Amino acid sequence: MATIRGLKRALNDNGRYRYKSPEIAVDHLVIGGGIVGLAIAQRLCQLFPSNTTYLLERHKRFGEEISSRNSEVIHSGKCSIKTFYWKCRSLTSHAIYHSGLYYPPDSLKTRLCLRGRDLMYQRCKTHSISYRQTGKLVVAKKHQIPYIEALHSKWQHLQRPTQSLDGDEDTPALQTRLLTGEEAQEIEPDLSKDIFGALWVPITGIVDSHSFMQSLEKDIIESEGGQVSYFTKVVRVDPYQRSKRPANIPDLESRETGWVIQAVTGDTDEGDAILARTVINASGLSSTLILNSLLPQDKRIPMYYAKGSYAKYGGPGVSNIKHLIYPCPETGPNAHAFQSLGTHLTLDLEGRIRFGPDIQWISAPDTLSSDPEEDSDFWTKHMVPDESRLAEMHKAVTSYLPGVTLEGLQPDYCGMRPKLVPPTGGFQDFVFRVDHPISGGLVGDEFSPMISLLGIESPGLTSSLAIAELVVDEMIGQGKSVVG
Numbered sequence: 001m002a003t004i005r006g007l008k009r010a011l012n013d014n015g016r017y018r019y020k021s022p023e024i025a026v027d028h029l030v031i032g033g034g035i036v037g038l039a040i041a042q043r044l045c046q047l048f049p050s051n052t053t054y055l056l057e058r059h060k061r062f063g064e065e066i067s068s069r070n071s072e073v074i075h076s077g078k079c080s081i082k083t084f085y086w087k088c089r090s091l092t093s094h095a096i097y098h099s100g101l102y103y104p105p106d107s108l109k110t111r112l113c114l115r116g117r118d119l120m121y122q123r124c125k126t127h128s129i130s131y132r133q134t135g136k137l138v139v140a141k142k143h144q145i146p147y148i149e150a151l152h153s154k155w156q157h158l159q160r161p162t163q164s165l166d167g168d169e170d171t172p173a174l175q176t177r178l179l180t181g182e183e184a185q186e187i188e189p190d191l192s193k194d195i196f197g198a199l200w201v202p203i204t205g206i207v208d209s210h211s212f213m214q215s216l217e218k219d220i221i222e223s224e225g226g227q228v229s230y231f232t233k234v235v236r237v238d239p240y241q242r243s244k245r246p247a248n249i250p251d252l253e254s255r256e257t258g259w260v261i262q263a264v265t266g267d268t269d270e271g272d273a274i275l276a277r278t279v280i281n282a283s284g285l286s287s288t289l290i291l292n293s294l295l296p297q298d299k300r301i302p303m304y305y306a307k308g309s310y311a312k313y314g315g316p317g318v319s320n321i322k323h324l325i326y327p328c329p330e331t332g333p334n335a336h337a338f339q340s341l342g343t344h345l346t347l348d349l350e351g352r353i354r355f356g357p358d359i360q361w362i363s364a365p366d367t368l369s370s371d372p373e374e375d376s377d378f379w380t381k382h383m384v385p386d387e388s389r390l391a392e393m394h395k396a397v398t399s400y401l402p403g404v405t406l407e408g409l410q411p412d413y414c415g416m417r418p419k420l421v422p423p424t425g426g427f428q429d430f431v432f433r434v435d436h437p438i439s440g441g442l443v444g445d446e447f448s449p450m451i452s453l454l455g456i457e458s459p460g461l462t463s464s465l466a467i468a469e470l471v472v473d474e475m476i477g478q479g480k481s482v483v484g
Contacts, residue, residue, distance in 0.1 A: 007304075028052070062214075111466075136326060390409045
């Protein structure tokens with residue numbers, strides 16, 4: 001495989017936007033209006049109703065990037081800045097609830113996927129959001145049986161999340177069942193006769209992700225202190241300390257630290273400056289761009305880009321399929337399930353079939369322009385679906401559904417996954433990085449973190465409400481209680 005280049009650009013590294021004194025102040029500012037940013041802003045409004053919470057999204061509506069371009073599965077799982085990490089050692093409207101099946105048991109991806117799955121199902125029920133618990137088959141050929149057996153064994157010994165909504169501590173965190181090839185083919189008769197066994201995961205499902213995000217947006221807008229601003233991009237971030245109150249900011253005598261966020265709305269050239277006591281960088285594919293603007297050049301974090309293409313299908317070989325079907329991911333010295341779960345079959349709420357995503361690593365430009373935002377958005381040029389991936393996708397799909405025809409596949413849409421490691425990097429957990437505007441992190445009773453969410457790809461949608469709990473309840477809430 002050719003070497004894949006990451007991108008280390010930083011927001012405003014061309015110096016286009018000069019520092020501006022803040023004109024207004026807010027308690028919490030969330031950058032990014034995907035499902036994770038919406039969930040965090042909604043949780044902030046819920047937990048701190050008397051505080052002001054602003055969400056800034058650069059597109060004209062929510063969920064325009066990662067959140068609306070995925071499998072939509074509910075998985076059954078030089079500034080003076082002090083930094084630490086919270087991490088573990090080591091255009092469609094239907095989403096899939098993931099189970100958390102594939103990740104290391106002690107990882108944040110597993111913990112947050114399991115908790116997020118339960119919270120997502122609960123919210124769908126209480127807010128009348130369409131969903132269906134379809135279940136999932138992970139199908140295996142003879143040489144892959146040890147893989148699904150290991151997955152099954154792992155989940156029989158994993159404890160449920162401490163905040164589990166189920167309450168039955170004796171029940172495995174993820175209920176799975178091993179099936180023979182014959183049993184799998186009874187459930188889905190179109191499966192290949194080469195399928196020797198399968199792992200049944202009943203908790204996996206699909207959800208109307210647009211309605212889900214819309215419900216979060218509604219909560220924010222209808223709250224006392226919440227506000228959502230679309231078509232508004234962040235162009236500069238600065239740590240802030242002051243000794244006296246700036247003009248036009250009343251009743252803020254105790255707030256001595258924070259972050260100055262410059263943001264431009266629409267096509268205007270001049271940005272507005274906002275003093276934010278707490279900043280949550282949930283900007284997905286732009287997360288490192290924003291964070292890197294606070295870091296020296298030799299400490300900047302690269303972003304790697306993995307494109308996933310999806311194909312819709314209308315043809316033979318998939319009669320009456322009712323469940324999601326996943327092949328065993330490729331594993332070995334040059335491939336690992338942590339990078340891609342394989343080209344799988346998904347359904348939407350109307351029963352339409354789609355295959356994907358595959359994985360195609362995209363190198364960052366070898367020649368950079370003078371515009372960091374333009375370079376950071378280079379990936380958008382790769383988002384037009386075409387037929388170039390269909391033959392390879394067909395080959396992958398027919399390994400478990402041999403009746404699927406190439407002629408029945410049509411390009412549907414593409415997504416882009418933000419990766420913190422290159423193709424050979426192995427497992428990379430979610431990262432929650434905290435920076436403070438001053439050395440030591442606190443001044444008096446001030447707690448003014450900037451929390452950057454990095455590498456939030458799959459199972460980010462399923463984990464979104466649990467991520468919000470972690471960020472708001474644990475990281476921000478506990479920080480406030482320590483200094484308050």
